[in-house]
Amino acid sequence: QVQLQESGPGLVKPSETLSLTCTVSGGSISSYYWSWIRQPPGKGLEWIGYIYYSGSANYNPSLKSRVTISLDTSKNQFSLKLSSVTAADTAVYYCARDIVAVGATWSVRGAFDIWGQGTMVTVSS
Amino acid sequence: EIVMTQSPATLSVSPGERATLSCRASQSVNSNLAWYQQKPGQAPRLLIYGASTRATSIPARFSGSGSGTEFTLTISSLQSEDFAVYYCQQYNNWPPWTFGQGTKVEIK
Numbered sequence: 685q686v687q688l689q690e691s692g693p694g695l696v697k698p699s700e701t702l703s704l705t706c707t708v709s710g711g712s713i714s715s716y717y718w719s720w721i722r723q724p725p726g727k728g729l730e731w732i733g734y735i736y737y738s739g740s741a742n743y744n745p746s747l748k749s750r751v752t753i754s755l756d757t758s759k760n761q762f763s764l765k766l767s768s769v770t771a772a773d774t775a776v777y778y779c780a781r782d783i784v785a786v787g788a789t790w791s792v793r794g795a796f797d798i799w800g801q802g803t804m805v806t807v808s809s
Numbered sequence: 810e811i812v813m814t815q816s817p818a819t820l821s822v823s824p825g826e827r828a829t830l831s832c833r834a835s836q837s838v839n840s841n842l843a844w845y846q847q848k849p850g851q852a853p854r855l856l857i858y859g860a861s862t863r864a865t866s867i868p869a870r871f872s873g874s875g876s877g878t879e880f881t882l883t884i885s886s887l888q889s890e891d892f893a894v895y896y897c898q899q900y901n902n903w904p905p906w907t908f909g910q911g912t913k914v915e916i917k
Contacts, residue, residue, distance in 0.1 A: 728908055731905050742904055792900060794901075
Protein backbone atom coordinates (compact mmCIF):
# COMPACT_ATOMS: atom_id res chain seq x y z
CA GLN A 685 0.00 0.00 0.00
CA VAL A 686 1.48 3.30 -1.11
CA GLN A 687 1.94 5.90 1.61
CA LEU A 688 3.21 9.47 1.46
CA GLN A 689 4.90 11.42 4.24
CA GLU A 690 5.79 15.11 4.16
CA SER A 691 8.72 16.46 6.13
CA GLY A 692 10.43 19.80 6.61
CA PRO A 693 10.58 22.89 8.84
CA GLY A 694 7.34 24.05 10.38
CA LEU A 695 8.49 27.66 10.62
CA VAL A 696 10.04 29.76 7.87
CA LYS A 697 11.00 33.43 8.01
CA PRO A 698 9.54 35.93 5.55
CA SER A 699 11.58 36.31 2.33
CA GLU A 700 13.27 32.94 2.87
CA THR A 701 12.74 29.66 1.01
CA LEU A 702 10.29 27.01 2.15
CA SER A 703 11.62 23.48 1.56
CA LEU A 704 9.61 20.29 1.98
CA THR A 705 10.17 16.66 1.04
CA CYS A 706 7.64 13.91 0.39
CA THR A 707 8.78 10.33 0.90
CA VAL A 708 6.93 7.64 -1.03
CA SER A 709 6.75 4.19 0.55
CA GLY A 710 5.14 0.99 -0.66
CA GLY A 711 5.59 1.76 -4.34
CA SER A 712 7.91 3.23 -6.95
CA ILE A 713 8.01 6.96 -7.50
CA SER A 714 8.76 6.28 -11.15
CA SER A 715 5.28 4.98 -11.92
CA TYR A 716 3.07 7.99 -11.28
CA TYR A 717 2.72 11.77 -11.33
CA TRP A 718 3.26 13.53 -8.00
CA SER A 719 1.82 16.85 -6.85
CA TRP A 720 2.05 19.39 -4.09
CA ILE A 721 -1.19 20.99 -2.86
CA ARG A 722 -1.63 23.49 -0.07
CA GLN A 723 -4.43 24.71 2.18
CA PRO A 724 -4.24 27.96 4.17
CA PRO A 725 -5.85 27.74 7.62
CA GLY A 726 -9.63 27.64 7.31
CA LYS A 727 -9.52 27.94 3.53
CA GLY A 728 -9.70 25.80 0.41
CA LEU A 729 -7.20 23.79 -1.59
CA GLU A 730 -4.66 25.15 -4.07
CA TRP A 731 -2.70 22.96 -6.47
CA ILE A 732 0.97 24.03 -6.58
CA GLY A 733 2.53 21.78 -9.19
CA TYR A 734 3.46 18.26 -10.27
CA ILE A 735 6.45 16.23 -11.37
CA TYR A 736 7.08 12.78 -12.77
CA TYR A 737 10.01 10.41 -13.20
CA SER A 738 11.60 12.23 -16.11
CA GLY A 739 12.02 15.25 -13.86
CA SER A 740 9.60 17.27 -15.94
CA ALA A 741 7.49 19.55 -13.78
CA ASN A 742 4.52 21.85 -14.28
CA TYR A 743 3.41 24.62 -11.97
CA ASN A 744 0.45 26.77 -11.06
CA PRO A 745 1.00 30.02 -13.00
CA SER A 746 0.22 32.01 -9.87
CA LEU A 747 3.25 30.50 -8.13
CA LYS A 748 5.46 29.56 -11.08
CA SER A 749 8.06 32.28 -10.54
CA ARG A 750 8.74 31.07 -6.99
CA VAL A 751 8.27 27.28 -7.16
CA THR A 752 10.62 24.42 -7.95
CA ILE A 753 9.62 20.76 -7.65
CA SER A 754 12.31 18.11 -7.99
CA LEU A 755 12.57 14.33 -7.79
CA ASP A 756 15.10 11.88 -6.33
CA THR A 757 14.28 8.42 -7.62
CA SER A 758 17.10 6.82 -5.62
CA LYS A 759 15.42 7.93 -2.40
CA ASN A 760 11.83 7.62 -3.67
CA GLN A 761 11.29 11.25 -2.74
CA PHE A 762 10.15 14.47 -4.34
CA SER A 763 10.61 17.95 -3.01
CA LEU A 764 9.10 21.41 -3.03
CA LYS A 765 10.94 24.71 -2.82
CA LEU A 766 8.99 27.96 -2.58
CA SER A 767 11.09 31.10 -2.50
CA SER A 768 10.47 34.59 -1.13
CA VAL A 769 7.73 33.44 1.18
CA THR A 770 5.29 35.76 2.91
CA ALA A 771 2.57 35.24 5.50
CA ALA A 772 0.22 34.37 2.61
CA ASP A 773 2.21 31.16 2.13
CA THR A 774 1.27 29.93 5.60
CA ALA A 775 -0.63 26.71 5.00
CA VAL A 776 -0.82 22.98 5.40
CA TYR A 777 1.19 21.50 2.56
CA TYR A 778 0.16 18.13 1.15
CA CYS A 779 1.89 15.83 -1.27
CA ALA A 780 -0.38 13.65 -3.37
CA ARG A 781 -0.32 10.95 -6.03
CA ASP A 782 -2.16 11.30 -9.32
CA ILE A 783 -4.78 8.65 -10.00
CA VAL A 784 -3.22 8.05 -13.44
CA ALA A 785 0.01 6.15 -13.87
CA VAL A 786 2.65 7.38 -16.27
CA GLY A 787 1.82 6.10 -19.74
CA ALA A 788 -1.76 5.21 -18.89
CA THR A 789 -4.43 6.47 -21.24
CA TRP A 790 -7.68 5.55 -19.49
CA SER A 791 -8.08 9.05 -18.03
CA VAL A 792 -6.52 12.45 -18.06
CA ARG A 793 -4.30 13.10 -15.08
CA GLY A 794 -5.10 15.54 -12.32
CA ALA A 795 -7.22 13.73 -9.71
CA PHE A 796 -5.44 12.65 -6.53
CA ASP A 797 -6.09 9.29 -4.92
CA ILE A 798 -3.37 9.11 -2.28
CA TRP A 799 -2.42 12.00 -0.01
CA GLY A 800 0.13 12.55 2.70
CA GLN A 801 -1.11 13.59 6.12
CA GLY A 802 0.02 17.17 5.49
CA THR A 803 2.52 19.39 7.23
CA MET A 804 1.79 22.84 8.62
CA VAL A 805 4.21 25.56 7.58
CA THR A 806 4.02 28.97 9.23
CA VAL A 807 5.76 31.98 7.75
CA SER A 808 6.70 34.33 10.54
CA SER A 809 9.69 36.19 11.87
CA GLU B 810 -8.18 29.53 -15.05
CA ILE B 811 -11.40 27.63 -14.49
CA VAL B 812 -13.33 28.77 -11.45
CA MET B 813 -15.25 26.13 -9.52
CA THR B 814 -18.23 27.32 -7.49
CA GLN B 815 -19.84 25.08 -4.89
CA SER B 816 -23.25 25.50 -3.30
CA PRO B 817 -24.43 25.74 -0.68
CA ALA B 818 -21.55 26.79 1.53
CA THR B 819 -23.11 24.92 4.43
CA LEU B 820 -25.69 22.15 4.32
CA SER B 821 -27.54 21.10 7.49
CA VAL B 822 -28.83 17.55 7.26
CA SER B 823 -30.20 15.02 9.72
CA PRO B 824 -28.61 11.55 9.89
CA GLY B 825 -30.32 9.19 7.49
CA GLU B 826 -31.41 11.98 5.15
CA ARG B 827 -30.19 12.64 1.63
CA ALA B 828 -27.65 15.36 0.93
CA THR B 829 -27.22 16.99 -2.46
CA LEU B 830 -24.16 19.13 -3.13
CA SER B 831 -23.63 21.20 -6.27
CA CYS B 832 -20.54 22.26 -8.17
CA ARG B 833 -20.44 24.56 -11.18
CA ALA B 834 -17.50 25.18 -13.51
CA SER B 835 -16.92 28.52 -15.24
CA GLN B 836 -16.44 26.62 -18.50
CA SER B 837 -16.84 23.03 -19.60
CA VAL B 838 -14.63 20.46 -17.90
CA ASN B 839 -16.25 17.53 -19.69
CA SER B 840 -16.38 14.73 -17.10
CA ASN B 841 -12.99 15.49 -15.60
CA LEU B 842 -14.36 16.30 -12.19
CA ALA B 843 -13.44 14.84 -8.81
CA TRP B 844 -15.03 15.06 -5.37
CA TYR B 845 -13.12 14.87 -2.09
CA GLN B 846 -14.16 14.58 1.54
CA GLN B 847 -12.12 16.29 4.24
CA LYS B 848 -12.55 15.88 7.99
CA PRO B 849 -10.93 18.21 10.53
CA GLY B 850 -7.19 17.67 10.82
CA GLN B 851 -7.14 15.15 7.99
CA ALA B 852 -6.06 15.16 4.37
CA PRO B 853 -8.72 15.14 1.66
CA ARG B 854 -9.97 11.73 0.58
CA LEU B 855 -10.92 11.01 -3.02
CA LEU B 856 -14.56 9.98 -3.32
CA ILE B 857 -15.44 10.34 -6.99
CA TYR B 858 -13.47 10.82 -10.20
CA GLY B 859 -14.59 11.08 -13.78
CA ALA B 860 -17.67 12.85 -12.39
CA SER B 861 -19.39 9.58 -11.47
CA THR B 862 -16.89 6.79 -10.71
CA ARG B 863 -16.48 5.91 -7.05
CA ALA B 864 -12.90 5.58 -5.87
CA THR B 865 -11.67 2.42 -4.20
CA SER B 866 -13.48 1.53 -0.96
CA ILE B 867 -16.00 4.38 -1.21
CA PRO B 868 -19.48 3.29 -0.07
CA ALA B 869 -22.29 3.09 -2.59
CA ARG B 870 -24.25 5.80 -0.78
CA PHE B 871 -21.93 8.32 -2.45
CA SER B 872 -22.78 9.06 -6.08
CA GLY B 873 -21.71 11.70 -8.55
CA SER B 874 -23.39 12.97 -11.68
CA GLY B 875 -23.13 15.68 -14.29
CA SER B 876 -20.90 16.77 -17.14
CA GLY B 877 -19.84 19.98 -18.79
CA THR B 878 -20.36 22.71 -16.21
CA GLU B 879 -22.89 21.31 -13.72
CA PHE B 880 -22.13 18.52 -11.25
CA THR B 881 -23.78 16.96 -8.24
CA LEU B 882 -22.58 14.83 -5.35
CA THR B 883 -25.35 12.92 -3.61
CA ILE B 884 -25.07 11.14 -0.30
CA SER B 885 -28.14 8.95 -0.19
CA SER B 886 -28.43 8.39 3.57
CA LEU B 887 -26.09 10.40 5.73
CA GLN B 888 -24.10 8.49 8.31
CA SER B 889 -22.39 10.11 11.28
CA GLU B 890 -18.99 9.72 9.62
CA ASP B 891 -20.14 11.68 6.55
CA PHE B 892 -20.28 15.05 8.31
CA ALA B 893 -17.31 16.84 6.77
CA VAL B 894 -16.30 19.37 4.14
CA TYR B 895 -16.60 18.32 0.50
CA TYR B 896 -14.59 19.79 -2.36
CA CYS B 897 -15.00 19.46 -6.09
CA GLN B 898 -11.98 19.75 -8.39
CA GLN B 899 -11.65 20.05 -12.15
CA TYR B 900 -8.78 18.40 -13.94
CA ASN B 901 -9.81 19.05 -17.52
CA ASN B 902 -7.91 22.29 -18.07
CA TRP B 903 -4.49 23.06 -16.68
CA PRO B 904 -2.50 24.68 -15.48
CA PRO B 905 -3.85 25.02 -12.96
CA TRP B 906 -6.14 22.26 -11.76
CA THR B 907 -8.62 24.04 -9.52
CA PHE B 908 -10.82 23.28 -6.54
CA GLY B 909 -14.12 24.68 -5.36
CA GLN B 910 -14.30 26.51 -2.07
CA GLY B 911 -16.01 23.61 -0.32
CA THR B 912 -19.40 22.68 1.13
CA LYS B 913 -19.61 21.89 4.82
CA VAL B 914 -22.14 19.19 5.65
CA GLU B 915 -23.20 19.59 9.27
CA ILE B 916 -25.61 17.84 11.58
CA LYS B 917 -29.05 19.41 11.67
